[in-house]
Amino acid sequence: MPSAEQNPAPGTSVTGHSVDQDEDAVVIIGSGAGGGTLAYELTAKGIPVVVLEAGPYLTNDDYVNNEWEAFNQMAWLDPRTTSGSWRIARDFPNLPAWIVKAVGGTTTHWSGATPRFKEHEFKTRSVYGRVDDANLLDWPIGLEDLAPYYDRAEKAMGSTHVHGRPPLPANNNYKVLANGAERAGYRFYATGPYATNAEEYDGRPASIQDGFNFQGDKNRSKWSTLVREIPRAEQTGLLDLRPESQAVQITHDAQGRADAVLYLDKEGNLHRQAAKVVCVAANSIETPRLLLLSATPSFPDGLANSSGQVGRNYMRHLTGTVWGHFDKPVRMYRGETMAGLIGDESLHDPDRGFAGGYYLETIALGPAFMAAFVEPGAWGPDFTKLLDAYTNTAGMWIVGEDMPQETNRVTLNTTVKDLNGLPVPNVHYDDHPNDVAMREHAYAAGEKVYGAVGAQSTHRTPPYPATHNLGTARMSERQEDGVVDRWGRAHDVSNLFISDGSSFTSGAAANPTLTIVALAIRQAEYIAEELKAQRI
Amino acid sequence: MVFPAKYPSLNAMEMTDEARQTLIRVLRVAFPHESVPDGPYERTADTILTEAQNETWFRVALAQGLLSLNQLADGDFRTLDDESALKVLRRVEGTEFFGFVRRTAVLNLYDDAEVWEALGYQGPSFDQGGYIHRGFNDLDWLPEPRIEFPEGETLPAMAPGAGRVPRPVAEGRRRDSTNQPGATSSDMEEVKR
Numbered sequence: 001m002p003s004a005e006q007n008p009a010p011g012t013s014v015t016g017h018s019v020d021q022d023e024d025a026v027v028i029i030g031s032g033a034g035g036g037t038l039a040y041e042l043t044a045k046g047i048p049v050v051v052l053e054a055g056p057y058l059t060n061d062d063y064v065n066n067e068w069e070a071f072n073q074m075a076w077l078d079p080r081t082t083s084g085s086w087r088i089a090r091d092f093p094n095l096p097a098w099i100v101k102a103v104g105g106t107t108t109h110w111s112g113a114t115p116r117f118k119e120h121e122f123k124t125r126s127v128y129g130r131v132d133d134a135n136l137l138d139w140p141i142g143l144e145d146l147a148p149y150y151d152r153a154e155k156a157m158g159s160t161h162v163h164g165r166p167p168l169p170a171n172n173n174y175k176v177l178a179n180g181a182e183r184a185g186y187r188f189y190a191t192g193p194y195a196t197n198a199e200e201y202d203g204r205p206a207s208i209q210d211g212f213n214f215q216g217d218k219n220r221s222k223w224s225t226l227v228r229e230i231p232r233a234e235q236t237g238l239l240d241l242r243p244e245s246q247a248v249q250i251t252h253d254a255q256g257r258a259d260a261v262l263y264l265d266k267e268g269n270l271h272r273q274a275a276k277v278v279c280v281a282a283n284s285i286e287t288p289r290l291l292l293l294s295a296t297p298s299f300p301d302g303l304a305n306s307s308g309q310v311g312r313n314y315m316r317h318l319t320g321t322v323w324g325h326f327d328k329p330v331r332m333y334r335g336e337t338m339a340g341l342i343g344d345e346s347l348h349d350p351d352r353g354f355a356g357g358y359y360l361e362t363i364a365l366g367p368a369f370m371a372a373f374v375e376p377g378a379w380g381p382d383f384t385k386l387l388d389a390y391t392n393t394a395g396m397w398i399v400g401e402d403m404p405q406e407t408n409r410v411t412l413n414t415t416v417k418d419l420n421g422l423p424v425p426n427v428h429y430d431d432h433p434n435d436v437a438m439r440e441h442a443y444a445a446g447e448k449v450y451g452a453v454g455a456q457s458t459h460r461t462p463p464y465p466a467t468h469n470l471g472t473a474r475m476s477e478r479q480e481d482g483v484v485d486r487w488g489r490a491h492d493v494s495n496l497f498i499s500d501g502s503s504f505t506s507g508a509a510a511n512p513t514l515t516i517v518a519l520a521i522r523q524a525e526y527i528a529e530e531l532k533a534q535r536i
Numbered sequence: 537m538v539f540p541a542k543y544p545s546l547n548a549m550e551m552t553d554e555a556r557q558t559l560i561r562v563l564r565v566a567f568p569h570e571s572v573p574d575g576p577y578e579r580t581a582d583t584i585l586t587e588a589q590n591e592t593w594f595r596v597a598l599a600q601g602l603l604s605l606n607q608l609a610d611g612d613f614r615t616l617d618d619e620s621a622l623k624v625l626r627r628v629e630g631t632e633f634f635g636f637v638r639r640t641a642v643l644n645l646y647d648d649a650e651v652w653e654a655l656g657y658q659g660p661s662f663d664q665g666g667y668i669h670r671g672f673n674d675l676d677w678l679p680e681p682r683i684e685f686p687e688g689e690t691l692p693a694m695a696p697g698a699g700r701v702p703r704p705v706a707e708g709r710r711r712d713s714t715n716q717p718g719a720t721s722s723d724m725e726e727v728k729r
Contacts, residue, residue: 065660068647118693127699167683171672178681188691191683208666218662328677333657335672343685349695367657371646379566379629379638380622387646388569391656453678 011265013240014057017048024276025050025240026527027261029247029290032105033516034500035281036225036233037156041524043238047531050273051239052263054246054282055101058108060227063216067368070215074109076101079424080285081413086429087462091376096427097316098465099283103243104226106283106467107513108216111338112195112223113361113399114159114514116150119143120348121356121401121508127348128355134403134432135313139505140477140486149518157223157517158201160192160339167191168198171209171335173362176324176394180449181342181360188343195223195514196336202228209335211364245271248422250278250294250303250496258303258496264420277527277536281499281520284314284469288410288502289425291473291483304473304490309482311410313474314429315507316466318358318400320439323374323459324450325389332364332394342396345445346509354437357509358400360446365395374461386459394450398442399468401509403432410472468512473502487526488519495536499523551585555602559584561614562605563641565621571654580645587640594636601633 008014019025026042028035031053039051055076064070075098082089082096089096099106120127122139130136151163160167168191170178181189196213199206207221220227233239244266251272253259258278263271280287288311294303302310340362347357365373367390374386413426431439447458476482479491488503490496499520501512508515530536551559559581560574567577588595605613608624616624628634645651652659661667685691 065662066647068643115691118691120694127694161684169673170681170683172675174683175673175675175678175681178683179678182681187689188685189681190685208662208668209672210661210666210668211672212660212662219666328675329656330675331656331671334661334667334670334674343691347692347695348698350698351695366659367652367655368643368647371642377638379642380625381568384568387655388571 010267011242011245011263011269011271013242015234015239015241017237017240019048019050019240019273021271021273024274026277026279027052027273027275028279028281028499029261030105030281030283030500031103031225031230031241032100032281032283032500033107033225033513034520035279036104036107036229037517037520038279038281038499038524039239040225040229040233041521042528043233043236045524045528046238047528048238049233049240051241052245052247052261052273053103053241053243054286055103055243057103057241057243058216060216060218060220063212063218065210065212065215065218067215067366074100074102074216078418079416081416081424081426082428083426084408084429086431087376088429088465091462092465095465096429097283097285097469098467099469103230103241104224107224108226109214110224110467110513111213112336113338113341113511114154114157114193114195115341115343115346115359115510117143117146117508117510117515118346121506121510124356124506131355131403131434133405134434135406136404137474137476137481137505140475145486146515146518146522149522150514152521153514153518154193156228156521157195157514158197159514160194160196160198161190162193165201166198168194168196168207168336168339171339172330173332173335173364173394174340176326176330176453177340177342177360177362177396177449180324180453181344183452184449186342186344186449190341191339192341194336194339196339197221207336211333211335211337213337247282247290248293248420250280250290252296252298252303252493256298256493258493268420277495277497277531279497279499279527280502283500284472284502285410285425285427287498287500288472289412292412293422299492304483304492304496306492307476307480307482309474311472312406312408313404313471314408314410314427314469315402315404315471315504316429316463317468317470317507318398318402318435318439318442319463319466319468320398320443321363321461321464322396322398322443322446322450323386323461324394324455325457325459326392326394326453326455329391330394331391332362333366337364338362338397342449345442352441354434354441356401356434356438358398358438358442359509359511360396360442360449361399363395363397373464374459376462396446396449398439398446399509399511400438400442401507402435404471404474404506405430405432468501468507470501470504470507470512473498474505475503476505488523497523497527551588551599556581556585558602558605558613559637561621562625562637563645565618566625566638567641567645568618569651569654572651573654576645576648576651579648580641583644584637584640597632597636601628601631601637604628604633
């Protein structure tokens with residue numbers, strides 16, 4: 001962590017270690033679940049890395065227990081545009097996604113749910129069959145490839161319920177969800193797996209159930225790369241971390257190999273870091289934006305985009321929220337926000353009228369966010385009734401697989417520029433009929449759960465700006481079907497890797513962070529071997 | 537009620553106290569909470585007036601909007617009862633004026649400690665040690681649920697029979713288009729009786 005008196009120059013390292021800008025480095029763009037994990041795993045193997053992080057170095061002391069203040073402190077608020085028939089384009093036209101711009105990336109905002117993908121979810125094309133207008137494709141890897149890395153990721157993140165980690169206790173919101181689940185006939189409900197300490201673990205304390213883990217978690221009980229991977233990478237003495245350094249272009253040499261990353265510091269000065277390997281982990285909107293911004297005569301449609309799939313197949317998970325209003329207090333805001341899930345509907349059962357599955361997970365918002373998101377655009381007595389019921393409200397979030405579609409995509413909007421004059425990303429999304437059918441089913445299931453424990457009314461909230469952004473540089477066996485191979489290595493550029501959720505071939509029902517971390521651990525091993533063998 | 541729309545002074549246009557009171561009444565009618573005292577509504581109105589001062593377009597929209605409320609009320613909007621006032625607001629809800637007021641109100645009215653208290657929300661908690669000893673699990677009107685999956689059972693993956701759904705007829709054919717990999721030979725669209 002930087003001390004005040006060091007006060008490094010903009011765009012340079014804040015750790016004790018610094019790499020010369022002309023030295024060909026392993027450059028990682030982003031410090032979240034993918035980039036932060038990769039940085040730790042590589043430095044732990046003795047490989048120095050440069051991490052370019054667009055946002056500032058916030059720490060747990062900086063975080064605040066206030067929804068809007070924290071949002072303005074942490075969120076990626078650079079301008080973006082939206083199009084398509086999704087409701088976000090109407091309700092939050094400039095906020096398609098709710099992700100973090102700071103060291104630790106969106107792991108500082110995530111809640112902590114860590115379900116694994118299931119075996120069939122790596123084979124959606126084979127299992128779901130042909131789904132009109134969906135660009136389904138089997139992953140080039142399966143659960144058997146990822147299972148050992150899931151184990152390692154769960155141990156690193158301290159997931160409850162597995163590897164001897166105890167479960168978190170039931171909080172108020174969970175008590176409603178679990179009792180409702182039991183009475184509605186569900187079996188698979190629990191307070192996790194959830195990557196927040198129920199007891200002291202890995203040098204971090206047990207949860208104090210403060211209810212502010214979306215706001216960064218001041219207590220450090222929640223796993224994030226900010227509290228684990230980044231400091232440990234720093235301890236190796238091999239991490240060069242440059243906050244407020246936003247990558248704007250990856251350049252390449254005459255052979256088509258990436259040779260440098262251009263980035264802007266906080267004062268708008270352009271820097272160039274020479275690179276022998278570039279790993280992009282900038283989340284699924286900025287990652288394709290960066291590749292598209294890196295177009296050259298050799299790569300006219302964007303770097304690593306011979307398939308045309310860069311930016312396409314954008315997935316954001318189904319999502320939706322069901323609120324239940326009771327005649328007795330719930331006080332859902334007390335305790336771990338998402339430590340509770342129902343997994344019975346996460347199976348693939350086409351008899352329900354759609355492919356894929358979904359989880360129901362507890363969620364709580366404070367009145368400030370409740371007002372903004374419960375029914376966007378609404379006002380009047382019907383609206384205020386929803387807030388008057390606040391104390392007696394329980395909440396659950398729907399997390400389900402949405403269909404990859406080629407037309408759901410991130411493109412450059414050349415008519416809108418950001419502060420630096422760069423084209424902003426436009427996010428286009430239309431719900432697939434499969435998504436609509438699943439969301440309807442999930443809303444009804446949620447209402448059944450709350451109805452079973454005496455809800456007097458329920459309310460359906462549409463999707464929030466996306467926290468699960470996936471698929472825009474997907475993995476494929478064949479070069480023409482996707483952007484990267486089974487290791488996340490670009491088909492077209494041999495020393496370019498994608499290290500975040502952009503590489504997901506399909507989204508599965510599970511919250512994605514665990515899988516991003518598992519893939520990054522696996523990718524780090526591969527990169528280390530390739531470097532050692534001098535194949536990159 | 538707006539001072540005055542003489543052209544050189546448009547930028548110096550000030551809202552009268554009557555305008556402020558009308559705005560407070562608009563907020564009360566649009567966001568009625570019996571339990572919320574006047575303070576938060578007044579603060580929200582002041583926030584709106586401040587934002588209007590900083591943005592010419594909002595200032596113009598707000599001035600025009602408040603004036604038209606009185607026109608629609610055939611007099612003073614503030615004297616209307618709740619039901620009539622609500623009807624007037626419904627008639628202007630599509631306007632720039634009302635959209636600006638609604639957006640600003642939603643963002644500010646509910647980010648107010650007095651409103652939180654009225655709604656039963658306790659605000660920041662970390663400084664007080666979270667809720668670990670302050671009722672994170674004090675709900676007592678339902679039985680204590682189990683917190684782990686049923687022992688020895690794993691999550692279901694595929695429903696019985698889901699594996700036997702009509703697979704793509706030509707599974708294994710690798711030459712289909714990238715966009716629609718797989719067979720289309722089961723397409724019955726053109727079949728006629």
